Amino acid sequence: MIEIQNITKSYSGRKVLDNASITINDGEIFSVIGPSGCGKSTLLKCIVRLIKPESGRILVDGRNVVDIDDEFELAKIRKNFGYLFQGGALFDSLTVMENITFGLKYLTDIPKSEYPRIAREKLALVGLENAENIKPAELSGGMKKRAALARAIAAEPKYIFYDEPTTGLDPITSDMILGLISDMAAKLKITSIIVTHDIKLAFTISNRVAMLDKGNFEISGTPEELRKSSSPAFKKFTDEALSPDVQGRRHDLDVKHHKQWY
C-alpha cells in the first residue's frame, strides 16, 4: 500500500503539490487525472523519490521514503517499482534485449544465463517477439512504449507507474497499450498507478480515479462515483477534455505524431 500524506512540492516558488494526500491500495489500478502541469508526473516522481518533496510523508508498505536520502537505501526501495516513462526512456545505445535485462543486474540476484529467457518472456507479453536485437531508434512510438513496459516489468515489481502511457500514440496503439495495462495488472497482480490526461483511459481500466487540481486531490473514487460527482473542477475538466473540439484536435495531433515514425 502507498500512503501519500500532505505532500508539498514547489518549482521556482510555484506550489505544484500542496498538502496532497491519497492512499493507493494493493492490487488496484489507480489513475490520477488532471490538466497538463497540475503535478501528476511530479507526484509519481516523488513516490519513486526521483524528486524529494519539501514536506509530507510517503509510506510505501509502511516505510516513509521521504526521509531516505541514501542512494543505496533508495535503490532497495525502488526494487518494488517499475516505471514507464512518457517517452519510454529506453537507452539508445543498448538493444531492446539489453534494455529489458538492464535492471535485472541491479535489482535482482537472477543469474545472467537467465536474462535472455526473461527478456523473451516479457517481450512476448507485450507482443514484441523478434525485437530483441533492435535498437530503440528503429522502433515506432507504440513499439517503444511496449518495449519500455517490458523493461518496467522485467524485475517483477510490486508497483508499476505509468506516466502518460498513451500520449503521442494513435487511437489503435493507445487501445493496445490500454489492454496491456489491464493484462499486466491481471496476470502479474501488480498495483498500477497511472497518471494521464486521457479520461477515456482512466475511466475504462481503473478501479479508482483521483483528480489532481491546484496541487491537491480535488476528488477521488470509483469511475461510477466520479461520473455522479458534482465537483465544479471535475465537471470543467471533463467537459473540456471530452469536448468534440479537443477530441478532434487530439486525434489530429496523435495521427500527425504517429506519422512521424513512418
Add this chain to the structure above:
Amino acid sequence: MRHYIFEGAGRRVMSLAQKLGAVSLMIKSLFVWFFRAKPEIREIVKQAVRIGVESLPVTILTSFFTGMVLALQMGYTSKYLFNEPLYIGTMVAFSLVKELAPVLTSIVVAGRVGASVTAEIGTMKVTEQIDALYTLGTNPTRYLLIPRYAAFLITIPLLTVFSDFTGIFGGFLVSNMKFSVPGSVYWNDIVTFMEIKNFMHGFVKTFAFAFMIVTVSCYKGLTCEEGAEGVGRATTQSVVTSMVLVMVLDYFISAALVAIGLI
C-alpha cells in the same frame, strides 16, 4: 548605474559559487560510489576503447605535423643564428614532451570526445534516461560517470605518450630530409639532454587535464537545459570551457611542477 553593475557582478559570483558547489558534490558522489559499488568494467573498457580509438588518428596527425613544423622552425632559426641546424632533436623533444603533446592531445580529446560525452549525457537527461537509471536500481554516477572518468584518466596519458613519439618522429623526418641532420645526431641530441623528470613534467599534467575535461563534460551534460537547443548549448559550452581551462591549468600546474623541481 553603479547599483546595476554590483548587482550583475554579485549574481555572477553567486552563480559561479553554485556551479562550483554542484561540481564538488558530483566529485564527492564519484568517490563515494567508486568505493561502494563494483566498478562497471565492461563500460570502462567500452568507453576507453571509444575514446582511444576515436581520438588516436587525429592525435597522431596533430602531433606528427606539430613535430615537423617545430623541426622546420628550429632548423631555420639555428641556421640563421649559428649557420648550422643545431639541437633540433633537443628542442623538438623538449617542446613536445613538456608542453605541446599534453596540451594538444587534451584539446583534441576535449573537442572530439568531451563534446560527445556532454551531448550523450545531455540527451539522456532530456529524454528521462537518467531518471530511468535510478528506477532500474543504479544511478548516473555509477553507470555513466565512473566509467568515463576511468576511461579519460587511462586514455589521455596514453594518447599523450603516443603523441610524444609521433611528434618526435615527425621532427626527425624534417631534420633528416630538409636539413640533412643524421639520425644518430638527432636521437643523440634527445637522449643526452632529456631526463625522465622532463617526461614526467608533461605526463603528470595529462592526469589533471583528463580529470578537468571529463568533469566539465559530465557536469555540462547532467545540468543541460531541456530540449535539443539545451543539449547543443551545453555541448558548445563544454568544449569552450574545457579548452580554456586546459590552457589556464597548464600554466599553474607547470609553475607548481617547476617549484617542486620537476622541470
